[in-house]
Amino acid sequence: MIKNRREQFPFHLACAALAGVAFLAGCSSTPIVAPKPTGWIKDEVADSYVFAYPLVLMGTARDAAVGTGPGQAPINTVRHGTALPPVGAHNPPTPGIDTLDSTAWLDVGDEPVIVSLPASPGRYVDARALDMWTNVLWSTTDSQGASRAAGIKAQTVAFAKPDWKGDLPKGVKRIDAPTRNVWLDVRIQTNGAHDLTAVRKVQRGIRVAPLSVYTGDASPASVAPRSLSADTGASGSPADQVAALDAKGFFDRVAQLLPDNPPSPADPHALKFLADLGVQPDDPVELPSTATDAIAGGLADGRARVATPPTNMVMGNGWSWFGDGVGNYGPDYALRAYAAYAQPGIGTKDDEVRASVSLDSDGHALNGANRYVMHFAPKQVPPVRGFWSVTAYTKDGALGESAPAYAAVGDKAGVRRNRDGSIDVTVSSVRQRKAANWLPAPRGDFQLVLRLYAPKPEASDGTWAPPAVVRQ
Template identity: 65%
Template sequence: MIRKSLLSTACASLAGLAVLAGCAANHPAPAPADNHGWIKDEVADSYVFGYPLVLMQTSRTAAVGDDGTQPGQAPVNTLRHEQAQPPVGAANPPTPNVDTLDSHGWLDLSAEPVVVTLPDARGRYLGARALDMWSNVIWSTGADANPRTGSAKAQTIAFVAPGWDGKLPKNVQRVDASSANVWLSVRIQSNGPRDLTAVKKLQRLIRVVPLSVYTGDARGSSMAAHGGPADTAPEAAPAAQVAALDANAYFTQLADALRDNPPSPDDPHAVKILADLGVKPGEPVKLPDGAADAIAAGLADGRARVAAVPANALTANGWSWLGDDIGHYSNDYALRAYAAYAQPGSGTKDDEVRPTVTIDSDGQALNGANRYVIHFDAKALPPVRAFWTITPYTTDGALADTDEARRSISSHDRLRHNRDGSVDIYVSANSPGKVRASNWLPTPRSDFKLVMRLYAPKPQATDGSWQPPAVERQ
């Protein structure tokens, strides 16, 4: 750390006590500099670095608790299946998905590997991913999915904790985790209320069991907690819980989580900064004394940086989205923290792409008082192997509270094409008329944002060669 001299450069270059005394007489000594600037910066840097781990730990506690028996919870090594789409007004989690029914579970690999079996979805999109406690994707179905449908093939995977050296049965793929805790998500395409029975049947075919149960060496069965997310959600989403933590509580949670979830070997500098601040794995936190203002300022800066779109995100026509590096972050802490904050559970570039827009082509906030159109040229529709959707949300991430049944528009809808093959999506709170009704996306009557989801995207969706079109006000 370079520290500035309290003397000016001119004075420091003179020699002799008499000269220094004269210099001091002509130039009164400045007030002592605030030497806590480094604390502010290191608190902010450390907040960004540790955010995914603290968020994942908070999410795990909310989902599992002590034994997974409370409403909205499920035991470890158990999948909790969504049974209905989120209701209007649900903002927990933010920007809830209305395109799939999801199954989530926390795996505990400390005693033995956990085996996951995925069924054949028979042409329906089914995507799965597993994340470590730092929100890195350690396995997903995206890269090996069916090239035409983007759906996962039937397969069996065993998630293994570090140091396990046993043998797995034949035809069971081994996935080595970086710690004993893994978050698993399986998403199955849902085509509306009439399709739920078929989706639930597939959910029941997903199996999650310890290795000893899979091989028959122990008795047991896979279980599934039921109920949609709306009636069992915690009082505050994990992101809101983390945002409410003061510095001492935040870094205490980080120190506790670091004990069982060590950072990557590529993170020595970040670990050293934490140690400088008095944050060490499994030890009581001792933040610097007499620096409350600097710590508070660093905490505020860290929160703002986590929520800010990183410089290396892709942007075009008002939309922003994460590209090729999503899911595999290395030491890009800003990208990793933003992905955890804005898109919790993000997969890789082969799993899903999620462009978001809040402004029209003139830079004005999207608002339901206006009418908009999104024009896709015939050869510029979202490039996917599976399907794409566009969903409107309020600015805080809640589903649009409209009188219309449609909550999103997708490539599965019977969209009306123009003569040249292009497609116009009409975005407004009020109906654009009977002729345009098939392409109408209802919105809130207030400010809103649009989230486009590309399931099993093609490479041009993440390398920047494809761009979503602007939202044009009519």
């Protein structure tokens, strides 16, 4: 729950102050008004920014992805990734290179939307659906658990408004969606460029359609989402576009998104904070006109808090990752905002664990001019039911100069074990021909990301940690 940190101005002190001024001023007819405190405005702007950041980010990502331009697809239509590494202007930082993604933005405002997934024997598939507050509504782990590590069975689900009443086709599982829009992401394991043809065959079996189209009662038609605002000329990733918004621009987006996407969980206290600031669903936003500095300060504080790892992150040997609360945040707004900022679209602890590190064992920044070794002891190998990989990125999350075919080391990429079952991974920008497992790194400062697909419980409860990165 967001704490109300409004600063109350003592009424009795105000009266005494005004009485003293009146005495000194004699019979002056000009009233003197004490300035009103604005500290509460700064606090509530910051709290509201953290609270609403995931909603604004998802709305911006939706608008960037929905359309008929390059890299876009209409609403209720699947867009298939076709290349590794993924390409496009709207990719998140630290793009994965172990899977091809098929994504769709669903609109369940008028009727349910049906999603069908084909069977994928022998091939890991991870499908998840997020509401507009980044809570995971459904994933393949809900119905099939760890079995998806070896492929999933054919399945069909329907996303519907909670108050929708009607009949679904036989065998279709209903999932209630608290927000009008839902983001679907289907990730299909690939074993490199030679495997892409087989992956694309699985992609072609994915079907998304409104109920009326699915049953044949209507012809396919694209339904445009509500427009958030006029084109501001913003460029870059969705996160960059949100970061570029001033306070009014940010809260305008919040007001426009709220009618179709109420908070989950419902939080009257957080909505009151927004109302205090002049933010009402679907109404023009009028922020307090006499508190410019307080609003600017609150916006800066909110941005800083969103980009700061919360204290309930799991940490070990310099690495940090999300634990049990990820994907289903409840009122943990700090964790929810940071997860949206740092790992857009992250699933639950049963879907994926993604650990990152940017410092070596001595606390120095990782840099491609040096050579490092990660030693996984036999009992420290990443605990997964699926598979794992580690990749090096620039500080900004790009792949750098690494060739895609050699950009990751993992158990699906031919990792070599030592005789005792341990694993040594050598990391550097210069090829290490004698190293059993060489991971190429950018030439400058870089970060490592370790991905665990279908992780075991110890990967998220703090009983396991990746090894330290040791400079040689």
